[in-house]
Amino acid sequence: xTMTSYVILAFSLLFPGTVLGQxxxxxxxxxxxSSGTCKLVTDCPAVTSSILxxxxxxxxxxxxxxxxxxxxxxxxxxxxxxRISERKCKEYAEFVFEYHNNPVLSSQTEKVKVDRCxxxxxxxxxxxxxxxxxxxxxxxxxxxxxxxxxxNGRILWLCSGSLISDQYVLTAAHCLxxxxxxxxxxxxxxxxxxESENDDAKPERFGISSLIPHPNYKHPKVYDDIxxxxxxxxxxxxxxxxxACLPTVSDEPEKKALVSGWxxxxxxxxxxxxxxxxxxxLERFTHxxxxxxxxxxxxxxxxxxxxxxxxICFGLRTETRDGCVAESGSPLQIHHxxxxxxxxxxxxxxxxxxxxxxxxxxxxTRVYSYLDWIESIIxxxx
Numbered sequence: 001x002t003m004t005s006y007v008i009l010a011f012s013l014l015f016p017g018t019v020l021g022q023x024x025x026x027x028x029x030x031x032x033x034s035s036g037t038c039k040l041v042t043d044c045p046a047v048t049s050s051i052l053x054x055x056x057x058x059x060x061x062x063x064x065x066x067x068x069x070x071x072x073x074x075x076x077x078x079x080x081x082x083r084i085s086e087r088k089c090k091e092y093a094e095f096v097f098e099y100h101n102n103p104v105l106s107s108q109t110e111k112v113k114v115d116r117c118x119x120x121x122x123x124x125x126x127x128x129x130x131x132x133x134x135x136x137x138x139x140x141x142x143x144x145x146x147x148x149x150x151x152n153g154r155i156l157w158l159c160s161g162s163l164i165s166d167q168y169v170l171t172a173a174h175c176l177x178x179x180x181x182x183x184x185x186x187x188x189x190x191x192x193x194x195e196s197e198n199d200d201a202k203p204e205r206f207g208i209s210s211l212i213p214h215p216n217y218k219h220p221k222v223y224d225d226i227x228x229x230x231x232x233x234x235x236x237x238x239x240x241x242x243x244a245c246l247p248t249v250s251d252e253p254e255k256k257a258l259v260s261g262w263x264x265x266x267x268x269x270x271x272x273x274x275x276x277x278x279x280x281x282l283e284r285f286t287h288x289x290x291x292x293x294x295x296x297x298x299x300x301x302x303x304x305x306x307x308x309x310x311x312i313c314f315g316l317r318t319e320t321r322d323g324c325v326a327e328s329g330s331p332l333q334i335h336h337x338x339x340x341x342x343x344x345x346x347x348x349x350x351x352x353x354x355x356x357x358x359x360x361x362x363x364x365t366r367v368y369s370y371l372d373w374i375e376s377i378i379x380x381x382x
Contacts, residue, residue, distance in 0.1 A: 022060040028070035030058045031090055036072040044071035054234070056094045082248075084379045085371065088165065089245035089339065095237040096341040116239035117341035131277040133192060133200035136260045138163040138244035138343070139277055141194075142175055142229070142329065143186035143205075155186060160261050162331040162345050163189060163243045166234045168378045171329035172348050172365065173213035173227035183211060187231060190241040193276045194262075202240040207232035212377060214370065222301050223310065225350040226365045228377055245336055245344045247368040253312055253346050254334050255284050259362075261330035261349070280325040282314035282332070285361040289313070293353070293360055310369045312347050315361025324355040332364045 022028055022038050030036045038060035041047055047069040050057040058070035098114045118134025131139075140161035146154045158181065161171035169187055177183055185208060188194075192201035209230040216224040235241055260279045285293075290306045290313035306313065314332055326332075332347030347364030354360055367374075 022068075022070075024060070024063060024068050026060070028058065028060055030070045030072040031087075034072050036070045038068050039071040041067045041069045044069055046072055054236070056091050083371070083375065084382050085246040085375055086248045088243075088379070089248075089336070089342065092237065092243045092245070093339045093342050095242040096239055098239060118239070119335070119341045119343065129279060131192065131260060131279045134239050135279070136277060136331075136343075137190070137238075137240055137242045138331070138345075139189075139191070139260060140169045140171070141188040141191060141262065142169075142171060142184040143188060144178065144181035144183075145185050146181070156181060157188065157194070157262065158264060158327075159184065159329040160264070160327050160331070160349070161187070161229065161329045162333075162348075163235065163241065164246060164345065164374070165243055165378045166237060167231050169229040169231065170331075170345060170348060170367070170374070171227055171229060172350055173217040173225045174219065174222075174350075175329045176211045176213050176227045176229070177219075184208060184229070187229060189235065191277070195275050199276075202238070204235075204241065206235070214373065220300050221303070222351055222363070223304075223307060224365070224370075226348055226367070226370050228374065244331065244333065245339070245342050246371060246374065247344050247346050248371065250368055253284055253366075256281055257284070257314055257332050257334050257346060258282075258343075259314070259326045259330055259332050259349065261324075261326040263324050264327035278325040282361075283317055285313040285315060287313075289359075290361055290363065294363070306363065310366050311350070312364050312366045313361040314347065314364060315352070316356055316358055319358045320356050326362065 024038050024040065026038045028036050028038050047057045060068040060070055062068060096115065096117050098116050100112045100114055102112045116134060118132045140163055141157045142159040142161055143155040143157050146156050158178065159171060159175035161169040164170045175184065187206045187208060189204050189206065190201055191203040193199035209232045211227065211229055213227040214224045217227070258279055259282055260277060262275065263278055287306060287308040294302055294306060326349045328349055330349040331345045332349065333343040333345050336342035336344050345367050347367060350363045350365050352360070352362035
């Protein structure tokens with residue numbers, strides 16, 4: 001066996017993928033939109049590449065000790081005209097599952113597929129509440145270094161974001177360069193309750209490789225308030241940390257959507273930083289309603305008013321005593337219409353007036369309008 005074969009075998013044992021229980025030569029489906037044939041892994045360059053890059057793939061079974069995989073047909077691969085973000089979304093959807101050894105079988109070559117979805121349909125009422133474990137596995141916190149000598153280099157978690165690939169986080173551009181704390185230095189993924197170690201979470205902290213604000217974002221204007229963070233290494237995806245989907249159609253946004261965050265704007269100096277990940281249902285406001293709300297700011301920040309093409313407004317139509325949920329960079333999301341346990345990020349929280357004030361919606365950057373730019377950076381090589 002060659003050294004390459006040993007490497008492929010080692011990685012395939014760590015990343016088993018989906019098991020079909022089929023035999024070599026049988027037809028299979030490597031993804032819902034493509035077809036393939038069960039082949040030995042050594043006869044399928046496409047899956048070999050996926051294994052070496054620690055990407056998800058589909059396993060048919062084994063012939064003795066030789067792995068048999070679902071090898072995609074080249075003709076099918078070439079005819080797939082879907083956007084790269086749509087194809088990646090389907091790939092990430094597989095990470096809602098875990099694979100465990102079957103305690104009934106003596107052979108451990110077949111794995112049991114375990115559903116670890118923490119997502120659920122929300123009651124469409126504007127009440128803030130704690131998020132469920134694994135409900136927002138894409139949730140990210142941005143950490144800044146506090147240079148105050150009295151704080152001994154404490155990390156301040158000031159903005160949120162969303163994991164949208166295995167190495168990129170989507171957030172607001174103004175979070176990438178703050179007046180007081182400059183640039184974020186860390187990203188925290190997989191967290192739920194930052195003050196507890198018994199919250200059914202698997203947090204992991206990452207460094208930052210690069211900060212990429214949209215080239216058209218110009219402070220103090222609040223247009224094009226969207227940016228990307230490249231992590232210092234790829235994320236090992238799991239039910240606790242996995243990307244959300246990006247919107248691939250320009251449909252009018254839903255009448256209601258879900259915002260999530262750590263209520264950072266509610267924190268004070270006496271109790272700095274976030275505690276528990278929260279969620280809240282918001283209602284959509286029309287372009288005219290939103291412009292009326294912010295017409296007094298149509299100066300340096302909003303010289304053109306609210307841009308309907310690139311900004312959307314969601315908020316509350318009735319007063320609530322709940323504290324703030326979202327902060328800058330928080331995702332505005334809806335349940336994916338086709339993929340199980342996946343959410344689509346339709347907006348990035350940009351700015352607002354007050355907190356949970358009736359008929360004063362927050363303004364979110366419309367993600368679909370920047371899809372080409374996002375794809376060109378994250379998946380430039382594909």
